[in-house]
Amino acid sequence: MSTTTPEHDARVAKLTFASVYPDYITKVEKKGRTKAELNQVITWLTGFTPEQLENLIQEKVSFKTFFEQATLNKNAHLITGVICGYRIEDITTPLTQQARYLDKLVDELAKGRKMEKILRGSATEK
Template identity: 70%
Template sequence: MNTNTHNERIAKMTFASVYPHYVAKVEKKGRTKQELHEVITWLTGFDDEQIADLADRKVTFETFFASASLNANAPLITGMICGYRIEEIEDPLTRNVRYLDKLVDELAKGRKMEKILRA
């Protein structure tokens, strides 16, 4: 399903290259950057300052998730994203990036925050 090339490409992508797209996506749908940060914080444990620092330093997703404290409820994030069923993604890093993508999607789609945060 996921090729090594695909996983390597995701690992080398920078958080900074995707972050502005996340912001634009949620703001276009009437959500806020603060709500986006709440979702990122829930998944990774990073606070606003750390999120900004990681973006400024242009860290790869590999470094980003190596520094994160993944939420214990992250495996509750299921469903399809980018044509892949999240719970079937074997590569841990690729799965973590897809968790983040899925949360951003749910935020942009207007889902209630307590549902997004698997409360």
């Protein structure tokens, strides 16, 4: 089982969501997807409303705070695969695993995957 190091987990916890969000937007828009689609994916995973998401960006919260305040989607465990060299389902630190869930969803969106597949079969709600 390949798991993350304590140093890696600490780096993830300290990252601010606001610092990576613009990178997510750039990544998906380069591939023809939209900020609205990105936000839909993030709200599906976290349960945040668009307004809550905007507030968290303005507050420059850490990933630790971001995921502490999130209500993870009940189907988040269906997000599997390798991201940043780690197999998501084998990551034992919950925060790091949740951050990698988000990274994986952003990657899938950027790769042109259908929204229904990204949202693990959930209805695509706006």
